[in-house]
Amino acid sequence: MAHHNPWPDEGNTGHIWDEDLRELDNPAPLWWMLSFYAGFVMIVFYAIYYPTIPLADSYTKGVAGWTQVGEYHEDFKVLKDWRQAKFADKEEKLAALSVDEILKDDDLKAYAVATSKVLFGDYCAGCHGAGGQGNPNFPVLADDDWLWGGKPAQIQAALVNGRVGNMPAKGMMGNLNDQEIEQVADYVIALSEGKADDAAYAAGKAVYAKGMCLACHGPVGKPLAPAGAANLTDGIWRFSGDRDDVVAVIKYGVNVKKAGELIPGTKQAYMPSFKERLPNADVNIKRLTVYVHALGGGQ
Secondary structure (H helix, E strand, O other): OOOOOOOOOOOEEEEEEOOOEEEEOOOOOHHHHHHHHHHHHHHHHHHHHOOOOEOOOOEOOOOOOOOHHHHHHHHHHHHHHHHHHHOHHHHHHHHHOOHHHHHHOHHHHHHHHHOOHHHHHHHOHHHHOOOOOOOOOOOOOOOOOOOOOOOHHHHHHHHHHOEEOOEOOOOOOOOOOHHHHHHHHHHHHHHHHOOOOOHHHHHHHHHHHHOOOHHHHOOOOOOOOOOOOOOOOOOOOOOOOOHHHHHHHHHHOEOOEEOOEEOOOOEOOEEOOOOOOOOOHHHHHHHHHHHHHHHHHOO
16 A cells, blocks of 8 residues: 555545555435435335234234235135146046046046145154065065055045054063063074974974964964954064064053053054044045055055
8 A cells, every 4th residue: 555645636545555556535316315315215115014023922013904915815716726727637537436436547547647646755764664664563565565455446445534553562462471471482584484394393283283373373373354453474564563563462462451551661553543533525535545555555
């Protein structure tokens, strides 16, 4: 910066760099000043027209009565009305047709699947995972293993009525002692691994028959009909394939109650009915039935 000012009458501030680069002290242009003052006017206008100033337990509402939430609802109504007009024919078909009829119509099936993703995320993904992949202690919907059957009517019935799992507590009821529970647990794990015929599991196989496990799970670990019992031969576990967990399920059962209360250690397997939970339940249950059936495991 220079120590002298070669242009004393120019109106500069005296700050000079590189011999001739200097800072002038000219007034701002009129248009700029008018814009600057207009900004203050707009602040006052905005504070009066829109909600602006926070108060102790509220805020100034503004004469316009505008809110972001109100604008959201207005925009959402426009979108909802547009959707209803655009897809009214498909929605009418979903309401009128059965699930089997919807599945036979490729275009309508694709529409049902596309419009079920958010619905599934809101009401089903918390237990069954975003893509039906399941969560700990909740069934996978994207495979071909079904406790109650994977046909459209069976899936729809589960959504309408809910499901309550049931398995007796073999250890608590005196059916089996601790040694027998250990033996049958080893046999059940061997079933899932395809090793059940090994001589090492003969004792467990005998306990399997004695404990009447075959009444629900079938003579060879495959239920004769889908009625809530697990297939023990496919390596897919309702809760866990960990040996301690298998022992606990056999010993304490599933949803076992005493005096109206769940006994300690019993597993809980409960799916609520959605006929009262879903909006527009008649149509949306059919929509979700098609979606679950299409995840990959529908029969």
